[in-house]
Amino acid sequence: MSGAGPALDHVGRDRPNQGPSHDRVDRELLDRTAGRALRRIDGMRPSFRLPANVTTDADPNTTIKPLGELAELTHLIGALHPLPEIRGLADGLFAFAWQESRHGDLFADLVRAEPQATYPVELYGIFARAGLRNASVEDLVSTTTRLRCWRVAREDHTRTLAVLNAERRIGLPPHTDFDAVLAKTGLGSRPEPWALDRRAVYGITHDVFHLTDWGRACHRMPAALADYLRLWVPAWLECWLDEQLWDLAGELLAVSACLPTAPYDASAWERLATAQAPDGGVPESGTAPPADDSPGEPGDPGEAFRASYHSTLVTAFAATLARAGAQPAPAHPGPGPLTESEATP
Numbered sequence: 001m002s003g004a005g006p007a008l009d010h011v012g013r014d015r016p017n018q019g020p021s022h023d024r025v026d027r028e029l030l031d032r033t034a035g036r037a038l039r040r041i042d043g044m045r046p047s048f049r050l051p052a053n054v055t056t057d058a059d060p061n062t063t064i065k066p067l068g069e070l071a072e073l074t075h076l077i078g079a080l081h082p083l084p085e086i087r088g089l090a091d092g093l094f095a096f097a098w099q100e101s102r103h104g105d106l107f108a109d110l111v112r113a114e115p116q117a118t119y120p121v122e123l124y125g126i127f128a129r130a131g132l133r134n135a136s137v138e139d140l141v142s143t144t145t146r147l148r149c150w151r152v153a154r155e156d157h158t159r160t161l162a163v164l165n166a167e168r169r170i171g172l173p174p175h176t177d178f179d180a181v182l183a184k185t186g187l188g189s190r191p192e193p194w195a196l197d198r199r200a201v202y203g204i205t206h207d208v209f210h211l212t213d214w215g216r217a218c219h220r221m222p223a224a225l226a227d228y229l230r231l232w233v234p235a236w237l238e239c240w241l242d243e244q245l246w247d248l249a250g251e252l253l254a255v256s257a258c259l260p261t262a263p264y265d266a267s268a269w270e271r272l273a274t275a276q277a278p279d280g281g282v283p284e285s286g287t288a289p290p291a292d293d294s295p296g297e298p299g300d301p302g303e304a305f306r307a308s309y310h311s312t313l314v315t316a317f318a319a320t321l322a323r324a325g326a327q328p329a330p331a332h333p334g335p336g337p338l339t340e341s342e343a344t345p
Contacts, residue, residue, distance in 0.1 A: 034319035040280030071097035104134025125166030161210035247311035257321035
């Protein structure tokens, strides 16, 4: 599992063509749902902007974290989705995220301030995978990831998978063994499915995302884990859809799309699409929050943003994975990773 991952080029380039039966997949619903969600996210750009105090006393959960999630998922959508319009929207949002990071200088500032912290490395890894590099960050992390404190075991094994994935993306040596950590996670231990609460299921979805590099490398999924997920994800989906937990339902649909032969749950997709508001937003839970066109202040984007940005992103992400799984692999590879100039809107 060591070494830098290859830059994702185009539809299916890193994904083995093991998609679902093409006759069963509702491409029109998936494309409509993904396109509306991305257009809503594009309208939220002001709320993703970082405040001036982002490296000092701003809350990273409402500033850097949303921007990192935007970058992670739009980079994948821009690479995997078969429709040029949707890829173009995603590419523009990914370029916006790189620009907000000051072309990576933000991560250098964060590493200098917190050399023991993992989140700056995880975030920088998103852009490094796309071929966007920052020399200052590279110099810093080549040192900080060799510190003894970096190798201290973390209680959250899912988070350790995220760190290992970032190290691979950047090209850093792994600080521990990926498979050994995976075995300790919620997914790796294959717990009794009826005993899992919402937090545990979220942990399992992220175990899948880090294992498969967010759906790009589905072949990494061990058969025993794929069998476990294939058996129980439909039941979990039914439970969380009944609870109207749309964000978790979207993550579970993305997990389904990461499995061999990518099972497609038409009923679940129809229910998630029905939860989508007319403006394209998807509430985290329940019904759509009141429309709020005000962009809010950087670092304080407003309740409507917080209640829907992640679930809206996840919906576009899951729809893209499901759509890409139904799309035959191209005969020729697509273009290479973004250059620095291409990533500047």
